[in-house]
Amino acid sequence: MKKILYISTMKLDIRSGVTKKILQQIEALTELGYDVAYTAIRENSYLIVRGDQEEKLGDLSNSSILYNLQILKLLKKYITSKNDVDIVYIRKLFCNPIFLSLLRKMKKKGIKIIEEIPTYPYDEECKQSSSKALHAIFKVDKLCRNKEKKYIHHYVTYSEDQEIFGLPAVPILNGINVKIIHPIQFNTQSQEINILCLAALEYWQGYDRLIRSLAEYKKNAASVPIFLHIVGDGTKMEEWRQLAMNLDLEDCVFFHGFLDSDKLDNIFNKCQLGCAPLGASRKGLKKISSLKVKEYIARGLPFIYSTPEAYLDDFKYALKVNDDENLIDLSKVVHFYRNISSSYNLEEMQKFALDHYDWKKQMHLAIGE
Numbered sequence: 395m396k397k398i399l400y401i402s403t404m405k406l407d408i409r410s411g412v413t414k415k416i417l418q419q420i421e422a423l424t425e426l427g428y429d430v431a432y433t434a435i436r437e438n439s440y441l442i443v444r445g446d447q448e449e450k451l452g453d454l455s456n457s458s459i460l461y462n463l464q465i466l467k468l469l470k471k472y473i474t475s476k477n478d479v480d481i482v483y484i485r486k487l488f489c490n491p492i493f494l495s496l497l498r499k500m501k502k503k504g505i506k507i508i509e510e511i512p513t514y515p516y517d518e519e520c521k522q523s524s525s526k527a528l529h530a531i532f533k534v535d536k537l538c539r540n541k542e543k544k545y546i547h548h549y550v551t552y553s554e555d556q557e558i559f560g561l562p563a564v565p566i567l568n569g570i571n572v573k574i575i576h577p578i579q580f581n582t583q584s585q586e587i588n589i590l591c592l593a594a595l596e597y598w599q600g601y602d603r604l605i606r607s608l609a610e611y612k613k614n615a616a617s618v619p620i621f622l623h624i625v626g627d628g629t630k631m632e633e634w635r636q637l638a639m640n641l642d643l644e645d646c647v648f649f650h651g652f653l654d655s656d657k658l659d660n661i662f663n664k665c666q667l668g669c670a671p672l673g674a675s676r677k678g679l680k681k682i683s684s685l686k687v688k689e690y691i692a693r694g695l696p697f698i699y700s701t702p703e704a705y706l707d708d709f710k711y712a713l714k715v716n717d718d719e720n721l722i723d724l725s726k727v728v729h730f731y732r733n734i735s736s737s738y739n740l741e742e743m744q745k746f747a748l749d750h751y752d753w754k755k756q757m758h759l760a761i762g763e
Contacts, residue, residue: 397478398423398761399442400432402485403465409652411594411685416485418571422753423761428481433469440468458527466492473499481761484509486516488531489538497545508761509542510550514558518678519598550760552683566760567704569753570688572744577694578662582735586619587728590665590695592658592686595628600673600700602634603722609641611724618728622647622669623661666731668697675701675717687712692747694740698727705750710734711743 400423404416416432423430431444435454442449451468455461466487473479473496482505487493500507513519520532540559549563557563593599601624608620624634624647631649638647653661668690674682681702690697696711706712713730715722 395427395429396480396763397429397431398481398483399479400430400483400485401469401487402433403435403462403487404433404485405435408654415568415685418569418753419757421571422569422757423483425754426758426761428761433465440465442472458525459531462488462531463490463492466490466496470496470499473503473505477503479503479505481506481508483761486511488535489542490531490534491538494538494541494545497542501545507546508548508550509546510760511558512552513677513679514551514553514555515678522597522677548762553679554681564759564762566683566756567751568683568685568688569751569756570685570692570747571753572692572748575689575692576659576662577692577740577744578665580694580738580740581666582738584666586621587667587731588621588623588665589667589669589698589727590661591622591624591626591669592689593626593628593671595624595626595631595634597630598673598677599628599630599671600676601669602630602637603672603719604669605634605637605641605643605647607722607724608646609643610721612643612646614725617725620646620724620728623650623665624648625650625653625658625661627652662693662695665695667727668695670697670699670701670703672700672715672722688747688751691743691751694743696731696734696738698722698730705746709746710737711746 400416400420402416404413407413420430420432431442434441434443438454440451440454442451451472452464454464482500484507486509497507520528523529543560546561549558549561551558551563551565552568554565555563591601591604595601604622608622611620635649638644650661668686670684670687671682679701683703684699687697687699687703691711698713698715699706700715700717706714711734713727
């Protein structure tokens, strides 16, 4: 049985969609027959986790720059002491001379190195960040990243690129574990439309577009009441809350904050539609693979989306809206809901999720063996 070390800066936090994704990837690798250990952060401790066992590698600083360098040094010390790692799967770490030194050490030990780049290209996202520390880290990354090809076997990407930084790239999709998803109780006779916006509330989610579109829809004698349920938190929550107040939408735009378990299930059951990210173009992306889209499909919630995604063009439970900064015509969304209500089938949606987005299939492609 081959041994994989999955390296990331994941925090053991059930609130994080990224954490849930990584743990599902690890579960899929285990089901594929690999012996998987992974790194994780609890409070200020960097850990190696294997099953129920944890090994503390060291403590981390609160400084973003020091924090990243400390992780690399702890990893290099750990790799130096181990001779039983066959594959290292890295969720994007910014490149610098210490990272190159870590890759060199792995390569000398005969380890197959795979690096996943969650967002590619990522330059625009880094440039738009307000973090001075990230700007400094990114500048070094740009100087060093083309040297990674000496050590890395291939990249994994959610874009359609076949090559990144001079190396082969394997395109995969964000996946879902359908077995652990709670399906919704879809209301085909609702006289109102409740739209679920479930995400970390950052600028690229673009829910300000939906709020502004709702204000315009209401101006034009709306035929069906529409309510937005924004679930999650992030840097844009207060700004978007204020936008809703300024547009006199307090009675139809609700900010629920972070919800989990039964409370999240209740919101899913209340809503007739979901909403995927509407602002990926703000990061310069032409195509994405959204985790939330996969969850909507697996739960059985039809949805609207703007940025192109694989397999959605002819999927009847998805409505594509304009992928720009213009308003969205919500009368078309009302028409979409009425159409799908007449032929809704939960099993059809869940089969689609299993056929196209199962994590085992995606991770088999990612590892390339």
